[in-house]
Amino acid sequence: MRRAVGAALLIASVVSTSAGEPRGLASFEVSGDSIAKPLDGRIGDAERGRSIVIDRRGGNCLICHRVPAPDEPFQGDLGPDLGGIGGRLTEAQIRLRLIDASRLNAETLMPPYHRVEGLARVAKEFDGRPVLTAAEIEDVVAWLVTLK
Amino acid sequence: MRRGVAGKALRRALAAVFAAIAPFAAEAEPKARSAREFLSLELAAEQADETLNRGMLWVELGERLWKDGSVPSGRSCASCHGQPGGMRGVATRYPAINRETGALVNIEGRINGCRVQHQSLPALAYESEELLALTALVAHQSKGMIMSVAVDGAARGFLEQGRAVYESRQGQLNIACSQCHEQNVGRKLRGDVISSGLGVGYPAYRLTWQGLGSLHRRLKACQQGVRAAEFEPGSTEHLSLELFLAWRARGIPIETPGIRR
Numbered sequence A: 001m002r003r004a005v006g007a008a009l010l011i012a013s014v015v016s017t018s019a020g021e022p023r024g025l026a027s028f029e030v031s032g033d034s035i036a037k038p039l040d041g042r043i044g045d046a047e048r049g050r051s052i053v054i055d056r057r058g059g060n061c062l063i064c065h066r067v068p069a070p071d072e073p074f075q076g077d078l079g080p081d082l083g084g085i086g087g088r089l090t091e092a093q094i095r096l097r098l099i100d101a102s103r104l105n106a107e108t109l110m111p112p113y114h115r116v117e118g119l120a121r122v123a124k125e126f127d128g129r130p131v132l133t134a135a136e137i138e139d140v141v142a143w144l145v146t147l148k
Numbered sequence B: 001m002r003r004g005v006a007g008k009a010l011r012r013a014l015a016a017v018f019a020a021i022a023p024f025a026a027e028a029e030p031k032a033r034s035a036r037e038f039l040s041l042e043l044a045a046e047q048a049d050e051t052l053n054r055g056m057l058w059v060e061l062g063e064r065l066w067k068d069g070s071v072p073s074g075r076s077c078a079s080c081h082g083q084p085g086g087m088r089g090v091a092t093r094y095p096a097i098n099r100e101t102g103a104l105v106n107i108e109g110r111i112n113g114c115r116v117q118h119q120s121l122p123a124l125a126y127e128s129e130e131l132l133a134l135t136a137l138v139a140h141q142s143k144g145m146i147m148s149v150a151v152d153g154a155a156r157g158f159l160e161q162g163r164a165v166y167e168s169r170q171g172q173l174n175i176a177c178s179q180c181h182e183q184n185v186g187r188k189l190r191g192d193v194i195s196s197g198l199g200v201g202y203p204a205y206r207l208t209w210q211g212l213g214s215l216h217r218r219l220k221a222c223q224q225g226v227r228a229a230e231f232e233p234g235s236t237e238h239l240s241l242e243l244f245l246a247w248r249a250r251g252i253p254i255e256t257p258g259i260r261r
Helices: A002-018 A046-054 A091-103 A134-144 B002-021 B041-048 B056-067 B077-081 B107-118 B129-140 B155-167 B177-181 B215-225 B236-248
Strands: B204-206 B211-213 B258-260
Touching (some): B041 B258, B077 B107
C-alpha cells in the first residue's frame, strides 16, 4: 500500500506543477507538532466554524467525531471525541491536525483538510482543491479552541 | 495523535504476542462480520422473513423473466436450465473466470453472456430492473450457503488487483476501504455501523435507494463517500474488488436479497 501511495504522490505533483499552483492552497510552516501562524493571517469566526464542523456539505466532521452538540443525532466514533479538545491541544496543534494529520501519524484515518498532493483517484470536481479553504480552516480552529 | 501512536505501539506489541502464540492458536484471523449483524431489529426481521422482505418483489419478477419464452430464439432461461432451483450453489462460486475468454465474470455478466450467446438478445444494462431481478433470483437460490470462490489460476491476478484497490487510500478524503472495513468494524460513521464490507447481501434492497441495487452500486457509494473518481459498475476494477470481497467472505452465508439502510 505504501508503494501505491508513493506512486500517487509522484503523479499528483506532476499534475499540479503542469497546471500551476493549485487554487486556494495557503502556505504554512510546521514546527514540531504545530502550525503557529493562522493561514493567510486570517482571524477565524467560531460561530461559522461550528456550522462547518456540523454541516454535511461542509466539514461533515460528525461522520467520525462527537462534539458537544446534543441536538445533533448520529455522531460518529471513528475519531476521538472533540469535546474538551481546546483544553487538550493548543490552537497551533489543532491547526496542524486539521491541515494534514498524516504528518504526525502516517497511518491516520483523519483526512487531510488542506492538502492537495499525494492523493490518488480524486473525483474531478474536487481535484486540485483542498477540502476546506484557508478561511474555513481558521473558522474551525476558532470554534475548536473554545471547547474546553 | 496520542491515540494513533499509542495505538501503533499497542498494535505492534499485540502483533508480537500473536506471532508468539500463533502456532498454538486455532484461528488468529478475526471473522468477517456481515452488515446483517448490525441491522436494527426491525430491518433484521424484514430480511429474515421472506413474506416481508421487499427484495423478494425482484426475486418474483426474476421468476417471471426466467420463464419468459417470448423472445426471438424462443428459448427462455428455463429452456436450458429448468427450474431456478437448479442454480443452487452457483452464487457461492462467483465471480469466476470464464474458461473460454479468460475474463472475470460475476452473475450479472454470466446472465448477459447467456442472453447474447444463447438467446440472441442484447445484453441488459447494468442496474436495469431486469438484470437486478434475474441476478437476485440466481443469488437467492444460494441463500444460507457459504461463499467459496476459487482464487487460483487466472483468478489470482484479479484477486491481487482487487486487494491493491482495497488497501490503497483514495479520494480527496484519502481513505482506503480497509481503513473502514477492517480497522473500524463495529464503529459508528454518523448513523451507520461499519461492517466488514462484504457482498453477501447483494443485490440488496437499500432504504436510501428505495429499491434493489447491485453490489457495484454500493461500491460506487463508498467511493463517493471519500470523494474518489468512481469505477463504473461492471468494470474490471469493480469485478476485481467483488472477487476480493467474495474471498474475504469465505465461510460466510449468502443473504440475498439483503435489507440495508
